[in-house]
Amino acid sequence: MAEQRVEAVVIGSGPGGYVAGIRLGQLGVKALVVEKEHPGGVCLNVGCIPSKALIHAAKTFEKMAKASELGIRLAAPPAVDMAAMQAWKGGIVSKLTGGVKQLLKANGAELELGTASIARGAGGYDVTIARTDGTARTVTTKNVIVATGSRPIEIPGFAVDQQRVLDSTGALALAEVPGRLTVIGGGYIGLELGMVYAKLGAKVTVVEALDSILAGIEPDCVQVVARKLRKMGVEVLLGAKAKGWQDKGDRAVVTVETKDGGEATIDADKILVTVGRRPNSAGLGLEALGVRLDAKGYVQVDRQQRTNVPGIYAIGDVAGGMLLAHKASREGEVAAEVIAGHKSAMDVRCIPAVVFTDPEIATCGLTEQAARDAGHAVRVGKFPFAALGRALSVNDTDGFAKVVADADSGEILGVHIVGNGASDLISEGALAIEMGAVLHDVALTVHPHPTLGESIMEAAKAALGEAIHIVNRGS
Ligand code: FAD
Numbered sequence: 261m262a263e264q265r266v267e268a269v270v271i272g273s274g275p276g277g278y279v280a281g282i283r284l285g286q287l288g289v290k291a292l293v294v295e296k297e298h299p300g301g302v303c304l305n306v307g308c309i310p311s312k313a314l315i316h317a318a319k320t321f322e323k324m325a326k327a328s329e330l331g332i333r334l335a336a337p338p339a340v341d342m343a344a345m346q347a348w349k350g351g352i353v354s355k356l357t358g359g360v361k362q363l364l365k366a367n368g369a370e371l372e373l374g375t376a377s378i379a380r381g382a383g384g385y386d387v388t389i390a391r392t393d394g395t396a397r398t399v400t401t402k403n404v405i406v407a408t409g410s411r412p413i414e415i416p417g418f419a420v421d422q423q424r425v426l427d428s429t430g431a432l433a434l435a436e437v438p439g440r441l442t443v444i445g446g447g448y449i450g451l452e453l454g455m456v457y458a459k460l461g462a463k464v465t466v467v468e469a470l471d472s473i474l475a476g477i478e479p480d481c482v483q484v485v486a487r488k489l490r491k492m493g494v495e496v497l498l499g500a501k502a503k504g505w506q507d508k509g510d511r512a513v514v515t516v517e518t519k520d521g522g523e524a525t526i527d528a529d530k531i532l533v534t535v536g537r538r539p540n541s542a543g544l545g546l547e548a549l550g551v552r553l554d555a556k557g558y559v560q561v562d563r564q565q566r567t568n569v570p571g572i573y574a575i576g577d578v579a580g581g582m583l584l585a586h587k588a589s590r591e592g593e594v595a596a597e598v599i600a601g602h603k604s605a606m607d608v609r610c611i612p613a614v615v616f617t618d619p620e621i622a623t624c625g626l627t628e629q630a631a632r633d634a635g636h637a638v639r640v641g642k643f644p645f646a647a648l649g650r651a652l653s654v655n656d657t658d659g660f661a662k663v664v665a666d667a668d669s670g671e672i673l674g675v676h677i678v679g680n681g682a683s684d685l686i687s688e689g690a691l692a693i694e695m696g697a698v699l700h701d702v703a704l705t706v707h708p709h710p711t712l713g714e715s716i717m718e719a720a721k722a723a724l725g726e727a728i729h730i731v732n733r734g735s
Contacts, residue, residue, distance in 0.1 A: 266292045268403040268599055269387045270369075271376040271544065274301020275308075276576025276588030277407030278360045283596035285367030291596075292399060293369055294376040294389050300357040302409055302577075303585040306429040309356055311452055313349040314432065315616050318459035322618075330655060340460050342436050349432075378404055378545040384571060385549075402571050403599045406559060407592065408540040410577035417504035418444065418533050424512050425505070425531045428453060434530070438462050442514050442528040444502045446473035448615040450534035451485070455617055458492050465526050466496045467516055473498070474615060478628065481621045481678035484659055488618055497524070505531060539578045546572075554580065563605040565595040573599070587611050612690045614683040619659045622686035625674035625693045628664050637667035641699070641723025645679045647730050648718075649710040656680045661715035663689075663699065663723050670698035672720075681712040688716050699723050 268284050270277045273295035284291040298305045324338040364371050374389035374396070384402035412427040414420055422430035431453045439462060443454040446468030458464040466473065466489070473489075473496060474482045489496055499519030505512045505528075514526040541557045552560040552568045558580030565573045573595040576588030590606065597604035612624040631638045645651035645659045659679025665672050675689025692702055702720035707713045721727045 264397075265383060265400045266290055266370075267401065268292075268405065268596075269294060269376070269385075269399060269401045270405045270407055271378075271387070272301060272407035272409055272540075272576070272578075273299045273360065273364075273371065274407060274409050274576060274588060275303045275585040276409070276592045277301065277405065278364060278592075279589040280405050280407060280575060280592035280596045281364050281369040281371070282367045283593045284599065285364070285369040287596060287600035287602075289403075289596070289600050291369045292387075292401075293364060293371045294387070295371065295373055296375040298357060299360045299371060300353075301407075303588075304356045304360065305353055306432055308585050310349050310353055310432045311428070311449075311456075312616055313352050314345070314456045315452060315618075317345050317348070318456040319618060322459045326655075340437060342434065342460075346433065346435070377543065378549060378572070380549060404572050405565075405592070405595050405599075406541075406544065406546070406567075406572065406574040406578055407576050407588070408544065408578045409588075410537040410539050410583060412533070413536045413538050415444070415502070415533060415535055418502065418531065420533060424507065425533060428532070428534055431457075431530075431532045438529040440511070440526075440528045441465075441530050441532060442467065442502075442512075442526050443532045443534065444514075445533065445535040446470070446496065446498075447534060447536065448474060448617070450532065451489075451617050452615065453532060453534070454494060455489070455492070458494050459618075464494045465528070466494060467500050467502045467514070467526075468496065468498050469501050471499050474621070477613075477615065477621055478623055478662065478674075478676040480662070481623070481659075481676050484619060484678045485615070485617045485621060488658065500524075537577065537583055539580065541578055556580075563594075563607065564598045565591050565606065566598065582611050582613060584611065584613060608694065609696075610690055610693045612686045614686065616683065619656070619679045620682040621676075621678045622682035622689075623674070623676045624686055624690045625672070626664060627674060627676065628662075631664050631666075631673045636673060638673075639665045639667040639670070639699070639723050641665075641719040641721065641727070643715045643718035643722055643727060643730060645712070645715060648712065648715055650712050650714070651679065653710065654680075661685070661719040663702070663716065663719040665699050665720075665723055670700060670724075672697050672699065672702065675716065675719075677715070679712070679715070685712055685716060688713060 268291040270293040281293040374391040383400040388398045390396045437460045441462045443450040443466045501517045503515045505514045559574035575591035577583045610624040615621040642662045646657040651657045662676045664674035707717040
């Protein structure tokens with residue numbers, strides 16, 4: 261029996277769900293946000309934020325070890341206190357998850373802990389919230405936003421026990437730096453975490469089934485990261501499939517089928533499995549409601565985030581596409597606005613993506629090849645960080661900015677940056693694409709000196725044959 265009626269229920273409080281809750285509140289729609297684990301979802305608790313905290317700590321450690329290059333002498337070599345690092349990381353997570361609760365409350369949205377499921381009811385939908393103490397309550401609503409996110413995929417032979425075999429959550433919580441770490445999967449999560457532990461002292465091996473790490477990302481950007489991995493002593497096995505592992509007491513021995521069909525073994529203290537993620541769409545009652553899922557279980561939505569069942573919306577990872585926090589948040593805003601009666605749509609020309617490796621890769625829009633495949637005559641401009649005063653003065657010159665444009669109109673189709681600071685620079689590229697900017701718009705925008713942002717202006721100028729601080733191709 262439904263006890264209470266609310267205007268909208270949001271299931272999940274990750275960057276999709278909590279943003280939807282806040283936006284609903286702003287628009288005067290009374291919303292209840294239900295969360296079964298921790299407010300803030302994967303992103304704040306076991307994803308974006310804690311990983312970036314550890315990446316920063318590992319980078320600081322690496323920089324200290326190189327401080328002598330800048331004329332700084334340390335009294336003793338720096339050392340890692342993993343427990344203190346984890347405590348610092350935990351503090352950031354608590355601050356942000358606390359902020360989520362406050363923001364929801366301040367905007368008039370209610371947050372309740374429990375596992376939600378949906379069924380059709382007399383007044384629309386009945387959402388039952390099962391609490392951990394065994395009690396449950398049901399609320400009635402006409403609008404449900406499913407924002408339940410995704411979870412790591414497991415592979416045969418590597419059951420995650422968070423002791424020997426870790427998923428990303430386990431790898432973010434290690435109490436000490438493993439001596440030898442085998443990472444299965446050369447995507448962004450595996451490489452980000454692999455690099456953290458390599459910098460902190462682990463011997464890291466990456467096993468990737470495809471012929472390249474970071475599949476789908478502008479290949480010349482990937483090459484820069486591959487070079488750095490080699491320099492750090494990280495071994496990357498491409499075209500290799502992890503088959504299983506054996507416990508030898510003091511170590512795990514991972515068996516790998518190599519590219520040439522042979523077999524290799526790798527000794528490891530920890531095995532990190534990061535081979536992708538799958539949607540949390542089961543157990544919610546979606547199938548019984550007739551909500552359309554794709555073959556992998558992602559909820560199918562239109563540009564208003566509506567499913568095929570009226571009143572049921574889906575956003576974020578569970579709705580597929582790019583599994584990124586900022587994509588989830590934008591979709592959360594759209595769903596909230598549609599529920600509030602606005603003519604809103606997920607109408608974006610690009611979603612930027614960042615790989616927080618060292619150096620970072622940040623991309624938006626089309627790769628050079630994708631632009632050609634789409635039928636564009638392409639004009640490309642590239643500017644190396646090594647020619648940038650700012651990059652030299654912060655002692656970090658790996659990388660470049662690359663602008664891909666349509667040769668006829670000059671319209672910017674893609675921006676790809678590899679180099680530290682790329683994560684903060686890419687928003688200019690996203691804005692340029694979103695605004696339909698042409699090369700001259702970026703080239704003629706005065707960029708402050710000395711900054712890394714000048715690389716984007718110079719890349720646009722290079723595409724026009726007018727770069728100032730490098731010799732132009734053909735000149
Ligand atoms: P989630 O954040 O997954 O939140 C879903 C929430 O729903 C969870 O809290 C879950 O407990 C809850 N839930 C599920 N089922 C129910 C139910 N039945 N009832 C109630 N609650 C339920 N993305 C980036 O953009 N940048 C990054 O740098 C980045 N780094 C990452 C690093 C790692 C290690 C990982 C794992 C992910 C990273 N991501 C990053 C991806 C990002 O975390 C996700 O894209 C994002 O969290 C998706 O948001 P969401 O709101 O869709 O779902």
